[in-house]
Amino acid sequence: MSQAPNSLQARDKVYLVHPFTNLRAHEQQGPxxxxxxxxxxxxxxxxxxxxxxxxxxxxxxxxxxEKRLVEAARRQMERLPYTHTFAHRSSEPVIELAEKLVSIAPEPIAKVFFVNSGSEAIDTALKLVWYYNNARGKPEKKRIIARKRAYHGVTLAGGHLTGLAYARAGFDLPMSDRFFHLTCPSHYRDSLPGESEGAFASRLVEELDTLIRALGPETIAAFFAEPVMGAGGVVVPPKGYFEKIQPILKKYDILFVADEVINGFCRTGNMWGCQTFGIRPDLVVCAKQLSSAYLPIAAVLMSRDFYEVIAEQSARLGTLGIGYTYGGHPVAAAVALETLKIYESDxxxxxxxxxxxxxxxxxxxxxxxxxxxxxxxxxxxxxxxxxxxxxxxxxxxxxxxxxxxxxxxxxxxxxxxxxxxxxxxxxxxxxxxxxxxxxxxxxxxxxxxxxxxxxxxxxx
Ligand SMILES: Cc1ncc(COP(=O)(O)O)c(C=O)c1O
Incomplete structure (x- = not known):
C-alpha cells in the first residue's frame, strides 16, 4: 500500500474533486x-x-x-437530531422558523417550503411554477425569462436559468428550449453611448415587452431575477428598472420569482433586496445568510394566491410530489432560527x-x-x-x-x-x-x- 501523504494540501490533491476549479491547474498548485x-x-x-x-x-x-449558533446546533442535536416534514410530519424549529420567516418576508409572502441549497430552491421554485400553471389549466404557459449574467445555481434547472456560459458548457445543456435571457442590466457595460440610466432601463423594459409579445404571453410563466446580480459580477440595476418591469409582468400574468440567495437578510441595507428595489414578488428563493451558512438550509417562499393553487392541485393529484430528505432539517432550522434572532437582537x-x-x-x-x-x-x-x-x-x-x-x-x-x-x-x-x-x-x-x-x- 502506498504511504498516505501527510500535508493537508497533498492529501486534498489525492481524493478531492473541486467545484469551480481548473482541476489540472489544481493538481499543480493545491488548495x-x-x-x-x-x-x-x-x-x-x-x-x-x-x-x-x-x-x-x-x-x-x-x-x-458566533457561539450562539454553535449552541443552537448543539441543543437541537441533543434534543432531536433528525426528523422530516414529509407526509404531515413536523418539528419545533421548522414550525418556528417558518413563522419567523413569513413575519419578516416581503409582501405578499405567506408560506414557506424548506430545501437545502440555493440551487435546490431554484429547481423547486421552477417545478412549482410549472405545477401551478398546470393546476390553472394553462399547460402551455411554461416559458421562463431570466437575464444574461444572472446566477441561479448550477443544477439542471439552475444551469438553464443562469445566464453564464460556464453553467452549460460541456454539460449537455440546454436540454429545454423554454428558457430565454434578456440583456444584463449593467448600465456601465450594456448601455449605449450617452444613454442615461432611465433611458437604459426603459430600453430593457421594451426588450422584455417585445420578447413577451413575440413568444406569446400565454406561453410565459415566470421572470426570475436577483435584485442585485451577485456571482455574475455584482450588477446593480439602473434606476426605475424593476418599477417599470413589474406592471408588464402583471399585465401578462407572469410570475416574479425573486432570487434573494445573496441579497436576502440585510445585505443591501434592507432585510430583502426586494425592499431595496421596490419588488413585490410572487415567490422568493433564499439561502446562504438564512443560517449565516453555519448549516445548509434554503427556502422557497410563496404568496397566499400561489399557495392556494398548488394546494388545490395537491388535493386533486393526491400529493405534492416534491421534497427532500434533509429539507427542513431540525438542526439546520434551529441554527437558521437563531440566526434570524441574532439579526434582530444584535x-x-x-x-x-x-x-x-x-x-x-x-x-x-x-x-x-x-x-x-x-x-x-x-x-x-x-x-x-x-x-x-x-x-x-x-x-x-x-x-x-x-x-x-x-x-x-x-x-x-x-x-x-x-x-x-x-x-x-x-x-x-x-x-x-x-x-x-x-x-x-x-x-x-x-x-x-x-x-x-x-x-x-x-x-x-
Ligand atoms: C443568486 C443565487 N442563486 C442561487 C445560487 C445557488 O445556491 P447554491 O450554491 O446554494 O446551490 C447562488 C449561489 O451562489 C446564488 O448566488
Missing amino acids: LVITRGEGIWVYDDEGKAYIEGLSGLWCASLGFS RILEHVRAVTPRFQERLVRLSAHPLVGEARGVGLLGGLEIVKDKRTKEQFPQEAKAAAQIVARCLEQGLILRPLPGDVVGICPPLIIEEHEIDQLFDRLERALDAALPAMPMAA
Whole structure:
C-alpha cells in the first residue's frame, strides 16, 4: 500500500474533486486550506490571517465564530437530531422558523417550503411554477425569462436559468428550449453611448415587452431575477428598472420569482433586496445568510394566491410530489432560527446601515485607480470592474485573467475576494464588519491593485 501523504494540501490533491476549479491547474498548485475563523477573519493551515472579504461564498453573515449558533446546533442535536416534514410530519424549529420567516418576508409572502441549497430552491421554485400553471389549466404557459449574467445555481434547472456560459458548457445543456435571457442590466457595460440610466432601463423594459409579445404571453410563466446580480459580477440595476418591469409582468400574468440567495437578510441595507428595489414578488428563493451558512438550509417562499393553487392541485393529484430528505432539517432550522434572532437582537440591519456609508465611500474611491473601470455596489455588497482602458472601457483579453490576478495579489495581502465573470472583483464581507475593519479591507485591496498594476498590459 502506498504511504498516505501527510500535508493537508497533498492529501486534498489525492481524493478531492473541486467545484469551480481548473482541476489540472489544481493538481499543480493545491488548495488554500482554511483551518479556523474568528469574526471576519479566517486562518490557513500555516496560521496566516485573512479578512474573509466574500463571507465565504457570500454567506457567512455573522462571521466565523458566533457561539450562539454553535449552541443552537448543539441543543437541537441533543434534543432531536433528525426528523422530516414529509407526509404531515413536523418539528419545533421548522414550525418556528417558518413563522419567523413569513413575519419578516416581503409582501405578499405567506408560506414557506424548506430545501437545502440555493440551487435546490431554484429547481423547486421552477417545478412549482410549472405545477401551478398546470393546476390553472394553462399547460402551455411554461416559458421562463431570466437575464444574461444572472446566477441561479448550477443544477439542471439552475444551469438553464443562469445566464453564464460556464453553467452549460460541456454539460449537455440546454436540454429545454423554454428558457430565454434578456440583456444584463449593467448600465456601465450594456448601455449605449450617452444613454442615461432611465433611458437604459426603459430600453430593457421594451426588450422584455417585445420578447413577451413575440413568444406569446400565454406561453410565459415566470421572470426570475436577483435584485442585485451577485456571482455574475455584482450588477446593480439602473434606476426605475424593476418599477417599470413589474406592471408588464402583471399585465401578462407572469410570475416574479425573486432570487434573494445573496441579497436576502440585510445585505443591501434592507432585510430583502426586494425592499431595496421596490419588488413585490410572487415567490422568493433564499439561502446562504438564512443560517449565516453555519448549516445548509434554503427556502422557497410563496404568496397566499400561489399557495392556494398548488394546494388545490395537491388535493386533486393526491400529493405534492416534491421534497427532500434533509429539507427542513431540525438542526439546520434551529441554527437558521437563531440566526434570524441574532439579526434582530444584535440590530444587524441597523449596523449594516451604519457602516454602509464607509464601505461605499471606500469602494467608490477605488474608481480613481487606473485598473478600475467602475466601482459599484449597494449596502455591504461591492464590485470592481477591471478594465484595460478606462476611457473606452476596453477589457483585458480573457487569457490575462485580470480580476483573478488582482484577487491573487489580495491573497498575498491577507484578503480573500473572488474574481467574477466580466472581470469583476466581488466584495461581500460579513455583515458584522466594523468600520476600522472596512478600512483594513480596502487598504489591502488598494495595495493589491497597486501590486497588480505593473504586470498589466495597460492601453497606451
Ligand atoms: C443568486 C443565487 N442563486 C442561487 C445560487 C445557488 O445556491 P447554491 O450554491 O446554494 O446551490 C447562488 C449561489 O451562489 C446564488 O448566488
